[in-house]
Each structure stands twice: as C-alpha cells, then as structure tokens.
Amino acid sequence: MQTAAQVLVALVALIHAYILVLEMFLWDTPRGRKAFGTTEEFSGASATLAANQGLYNGFMAAGLVWGLIAADPVGHQAQIFFLSCLAVAGVYGAATVSRRILYVQAAPAAAALALVLSAG
Structure with a gap:
C-alpha cells in the first residue's frame, strides 16, 4: 500500500509539473490554447495571469516531491498537506x-490522499 501511495503522489506531482509548463511556457501557443480551450485573443491577454497560476502549480509539485523525499513524520505530513490543498483547489476550480x-x-489528489492516509 505504501508503494502505491508513493507512486500516486509522484504522479500527482508530475501532473502539476506539466500544468506548470502549460501555464508558464505554453499558454499562448496552439498546444496551450488546445489544452485549456482558449482563444488566441484570450491567451494573449491572460498570459501573465496564467504564468502566475503555473508558478503556484510548480510549488504544489515541489511540495509533493519534498513529501516524497523528506523523512517521516515530515514527509508524510507534507504529502497530506499538499494533496489536501490540491484537492480543495480542484473542487473550487471545478465549481468556478x-x-x-x-x-x-x-480526483487524482483525493485518490493519492486516501492512499497516503490509509498507508499511514
């Protein structure tokens, strides 16, 4: 169970590292516009805001990596904290x-959080 939890935490970190790349570097490109369903006009006008969002996603990924490499109890606590933040932000983003x-x-953050909590 512990291995599955760590693999899922790493996957969530990779997802958010990829979101960082999309939002910070690819936002105003055809790939970024396709990923987020935006127009060229909107992506150009909102590129600075998207880069800021991307930076936050990078911090979330970094926190999860820290949780994976830090000794317990800090590593375990960091994983719980950052996965909880991502789950709440995801629900809010889905609603708004x-x-x-x-x-x-x-969903990936909540699944990883459930595994981390159950693995103890």
Whole structure:
C-alpha cells in the first residue's frame, strides 16, 4: 500500500509539473490554447495571469516531491498537506472554472490522499 501511495503522489506531482509548463511556457501557443480551450485573443491577454497560476502549480509539485523525499513524520505530513490543498483547489476550480478540473486535479489528489492516509 505504501508503494502505491508513493507512486500516486509522484504522479500527482508530475501532473502539476506539466500544468506548470502549460501555464508558464505554453499558454499562448496552439498546444496551450488546445489544452485549456482558449482563444488566441484570450491567451494573449491572460498570459501573465496564467504564468502566475503555473508558478503556484510548480510549488504544489515541489511540495509533493519534498513529501516524497523528506523523512517521516515530515514527509508524510507534507504529502497530506499538499494533496489536501490540491484537492480543495480542484473542487473550487471545478465549481468556478471547468468541471474538467475535478478529474484532472481534484480526483487524482483525493485518490493519492486516501492512499497516503490509509498507508499511514
């Protein structure tokens, strides 16, 4: 169970590292616009805001990596904290921006959190 939890935490960290790349570097490109369903006009006008969001996603990924490499109890506590933050942010994003965020962000974070908690 512990190995499965750590693998899922690493996967969530990778998801958020990828979101960082999309939001910070690819937002105003065809790939970024396709990923987020935005127009060229909107992506150009909102690129600075998206880069800020991307930075936050990077911090979440870094926190999860810290949780994976830090000794317990700190590592375990960091995983719980950052996964909880991502799950809450995902639910809020799904309610206010796009239901897709529920599946891309909240569900993986909640599943990883459940495994981390059950693995102790």
